[in-house]
Amino acid sequence: MFSIDERFRGLPASREQVLALYQSINSPHLAIPGKPAGPAQAFVLGLRGSGGFAVFIYLYLSEAQDCAVYVPGRRAASQDDYQQDEAEALAFVESMGFMMDDAHFRALPPPGQDELLKTLPVFYKDPKLVPGAAKSRADEKRTASTNLGRLLASF
Template identity: 70%
Template sequence: MFNIDERYRGLPASREQVIALHTSLNSPHLFIPGKPAGPAQAFILGLRGSTGFATFIYLYLSEAAECAVYVSGKRNTSFEEYLGEEAEALAFVESMGFMMDNSNWRSMAQATQEELLKTLPVFFRDPKQVPAVAKKVEEKKNAAATLGRFLAAF
């Protein structure tokens, strides 16, 4: 069973720690308690730690630059238990309307993995640090300033 853990704002990881990454192909409109409703992206991340494996679900609300991280009650599982947790995570996000795609992390080129670690919201410590979000905030400020100048001309 997966539950929201408010302590997590992101899941920074090294390339070697990541064993699986599933990303959503669509962005259904979601309401997550305590967050503004809006289109969301889902990520399922499998990580290898020093004592076992863990599965995380990361939901990213791009319009609000917010996230929700769901964690399993089981941590530091064996690989066989991890596979069961991964299947449960997939069923959980699919029940919310997400269509998921396995990125086949282990078969990706190292350069591609490094690029994803630097660009996907799931790997940032805070969703407000995601480059696309920072750009959107700046665009909104510029749009508001432009509109203000336009209206001031009258």
């Protein structure tokens, strides 16, 4: 039903297009074909387009600042098909080990919706553009060892 589409690097959307947003509350270690293995965050995004409705799965690999976007077999679904696709998408990511939480996007006030659109990696054109994207492990280790060295040098 869902397959990776390498052409997608993100799913920029307007507030009006977003029907539903689910995000993972955990970050299991994943090995996605063609991507470096590491902790991942999942998003299931329901969008309204001019031709109908569609559900996308976005997996964000924070250490690699990379992503994998799974697209549905049908892009312009009816309302009934959309609900079935959404349930299948949630089952798919849960089978990978993700625990999903409904962000209740439509129930949020507009400023809250705008905040999610500005901060979540799923809404960026490229995962490397995500503000506050995680540093590489090498950078984190270098910073930790530098801090330790400075601490020990102070004695």
